[in-house]
Structures are given as structure tokens and as C-alpha cells.
Amino acid sequence: xxxxxxxxxxxxxxYTRDAAAAGxxxxxxxxxxxxxxxxxxxxxxxxxxxxxxxxxxxxxxxxYRPCRRCQAKPSSIRRCELVARACRLLETxxxxxxxxxxxxxxxxxxxxxxRLFKAATGLTPKAYATAFxxxxxxxxxxxxxxxxxxxxxxxxxxxxxxxxxxADQRLGMRPRQYRAxxxxxxxxxxxxxxxxxxxxxxxxxxxxxAILLGDAPEALLEQLQDQFPNAxxxxxxxxxxxxxxxxxxxxxxxALGLDLPLDVxxxxxxxxxxxxxxxxxxxxxxxxxxxxxxxxxxxxxxxxAMACAANRIAVAIPCHRVVRRDGDISGYRWGVxxxxxxxxxxxxxx
Numbered sequence: 001x002x003x004x005x006x007x008x009x010x011x012x013x014x015y016t017r018d019a020a021a022a023g024x025x026x027x028x029x030x031x032x033x034x035x036x037x038x039x040x041x042x043x044x045x046x047x048x049x050x051x052x053x054x055x056x057x058x059x060x061x062x063x064y065r066p067c068r069r070c071q072a073k074p075s076s077i078r079r080c081e082l083v084a085r086a087c088r089l090l091e092t093x094x095x096x097x098x099x100x101x102x103x104x105x106x107x108x109x110x111x112x113x114x115r116l117f118k119a120a121t122g123l124t125p126k127a128y129a130t131a132f133x134x135x136x137x138x139x140x141x142x143x144x145x146x147x148x149x150x151x152x153x154x155x156x157x158x159x160x161x162x163x164x165x166x167a168d169q170r171l172g173m174r175p176r177q178y179r180a181x182x183x184x185x186x187x188x189x190x191x192x193x194x195x196x197x198x199x200x201x202x203x204x205x206x207x208x209x210a211i212l213l214g215d216a217p218e219a220l221l222e223q224l225q226d227q228f229p230n231a232x233x234x235x236x237x238x239x240x241x242x243x244x245x246x247x248x249x250x251x252x253x254x255a256l257g258l259d260l261p262l263d264v265x266x267x268x269x270x271x272x273x274x275x276x277x278x279x280x281x282x283x284x285x286x287x288x289x290x291x292x293x294x295x296x297x298x299x300x301x302x303x304x305a306m307a308c309a310a311n312r313i314a315v316a317i318p319c320h321r322v323v324r325r326d327g328d329i330s331g332y333r334w335g336v337x338x339x340x341x342x343x344x345x346x347x348x349x350x
Contacts, residue, residue, distance in 0.1 A: 010052045013038045023085040028064040035059035040070035056107035096129040185231040190244040191217040194251045196338045201244045211314045213334035254346050273307035280321045283346045287325045
């Protein structure tokens with residue numbers, strides 16, 4: 001629970017100039033007609049002249065003007081603080097506010113807030129709230145101490161039906177299976193060899209859920225087991241071996257293409273990055289900055305790099321086609337040398 005819910009707690013934060021309270025409330029001084037953020041260095045007002053508001057918009061509606069001293073921060077800092085406050089409001093366990101309500105609470109226009117939020121996080125406020133709610137559900141299910149229904153409502157979903165409409169997309173499997181580490185879920189897999197070393201291909205009932213590269217087959221199997229600790233892993237039969245051969249053929253000759261369904265499981269932001277990667281043509285190279293711009297989040301370059309590193313479907317989601325702005329080959333989850341070989345092979349075929 002926030003420590004700034006009562007007027008006594010808020011006054012203590014004002015009196016001690018607690019900067020950590022900024023964004024939780026504002027205080028206004030009746031004798032000056034000005035409102036300030038907690039932590040403001042202006043002259044301390046008398047307690048009897050101070051009243052509190054949950055947001056700047058409420059203070060302005062009451063006729064108060066913003067304090068020039070505590071508002072006179074660099075614009076970049078003010079933008080970051082605004083987005084951080086928006087995130088806290090969107091993370092409420094109840095219904096998160098809509099864009100109009102969110103802008104009113106923060107004292108900015110919905111259009112301006114939408115633009116700032118997407119530039120800072122790579123997501124719209126609505127997508128952020130959805131992704132946060134899904135993450136909270138995954139955490140609650142992972143605890144294993146609550147029923148699936150309780151976890152769904154605790155995460156902020158108003159009804160079971162509303163959640164189950166997007167369960168597969170958000171979890172990659174049924175919620176009970178997710179809570180049990182993939183228990184009851186059948187994943188077929190097989191390990192083979194290609195010019196890049198050992199390769200493991202795994203497939204759920206939805207599609208390819210992992211293509212892993214490495215030096216030792218045993219290490220790849222351990223990675224798959226860590227990813228789905230309680231799933232029923234089924235070693236490849238003759239039919240599945242043919243699918244692995246198809247993937248290996250694609251690695252060796254990318255021009256053949258890989259027309260297989262994928263079971264992509266990630267956050268909303270990761271999924272946008274991975275989709276943008278799949279649209280990079282054979283032989284093409286893009287920078288992290290270009291991918292960030294393509295998904296409408298030009299400032300989220302670091303987040304794009306992290307999404308590439310989180311990809312576990314090698315080659316089919318071609319994160320190897322992302323290079324530095326100067327064209328140099330940067331890091332790759334499965335080794336820089338493998339990335340170099342893939343790029344050289346594709347360049348020769350394009």
C-alpha cells in the first residue's frame with residue numbers, strides 16, 4: 001500500500017521534502033494559490049494553509065497554479081516522470097484508466113500523453129496495461145498457491161471469458177498448463193546436426209516453439225527442459241524427423257523458406273519486434289535503430305536489442321539480420337560466428 005494515502009502521511013512527506021512522494025499527490029497553498037510537488041524547495045507553508053490533491057489536474061481545476069520552481073525541470077526529466085506516473089496508474093489491479101481519464105489525472109492531453117508514452121516504452125498505454133496484467137497473471141500462476149480463477153481476477157481481468165479470449169496469445173498455453181510448468185502439454189522435439197553445429201527443433205500443438213543452436217545436443221535438451229520443466233517431452237519419431245530435416249534444409253539453404261506455423265510466446269513489445277524481424281527480406285540487414293523505428297518506438301533501441309536476445313526460434317525469426325549501425329556484427333544468442341555464417345550464406349544467395 002502506498003505510504004501517502006492520508007493527509008497526515010502526505011503532510012509528513014511535504015514537511016520532510018520527500019522527493020519519493022512525487023507523482024503520488026500534489027499539495028496546494030491557499031495563501032499563494034500555487035500547488036507544488038512533494039520535495040519542492042520552496043519556502044515551507046503552514047499546515048493550516050495546505051490542502052492535498054491526488055493529481056495536478058485536480059489542483060488546477062480548483063483554481064491553483066503550478067509552482068514554477070518545482071516544475072522547472074529539464075523537459076526530458078519531466079517526460080520520464082510523467083511516463084512513470086502513467087505506468088503506476090496503469091498498473092492498478094482494478095480497471096486501468098482509459099487514455100482520456102489517464103490524461104486528466106496527469107494534467108496533459110490524451111494525444112500528448114499517448115505520444116510520449118509510446119516514445120518512451122515502445123507501447124501504447126493500453127498495450128502496456130494489457131502486457132502488465134498478463135505478466136501479473138503469469139507471476140500469480142507461477143506461485144502455485146492460488147486457483148486459476150483467483151489468479152485471473154487478481155490480475156485484473158473482470159471475467160473468466162474475457163481472459164480466455166486471449167489466453168493462448170498471452171501465455172502460449174492453457175493457464176493450468178502454464179501454472180504447472182507445461183504439465184499435460186506435449187512437446188515433440190528432435191536433435192540433429194547442421195553446418196552450424198547441433199540443432200534442436202521443438203513443436204507444441206500450436207507450432208514450432210523452439211529452434212535452438214549450440215555445440216552439444218545435451219545442452220540444447222537442458223535448455224528445452226528449463227523452458228518447459230513439466231511438459232511431456234516426446235523424442236522425435238520418423239514423421240517429426242522429417243520436420244527437423246525441413247528446418248535443417250532451411251538453415252543450409254535459406255532461399256527455400258520455412259513455411260511452418262510458429263508458437264511465439266513473448267511480451268507485446270517482443271512480439272512486435274519479432275514480427276518486424278520476420279519482415280526483413282533474405283539477405284537484408286537492419287540495425288537495432290531501424291527496427292525500433294519500424295515498430296514506432298524510435299527511442300526503444302535497447303529494448304529492441306533485449307527482445308532479439310530473448311528470441312528462442314533461431315533463423316525462422318531472423319534476429320541474425322540485425323547488425324550495428326556501422327554494419328559490424330554484434331552479439332547473437334547462439335554465437336557471433338554462427339551469425340556471421342548465416343549472413344554470408346544469405347548474402348551469397350540473395
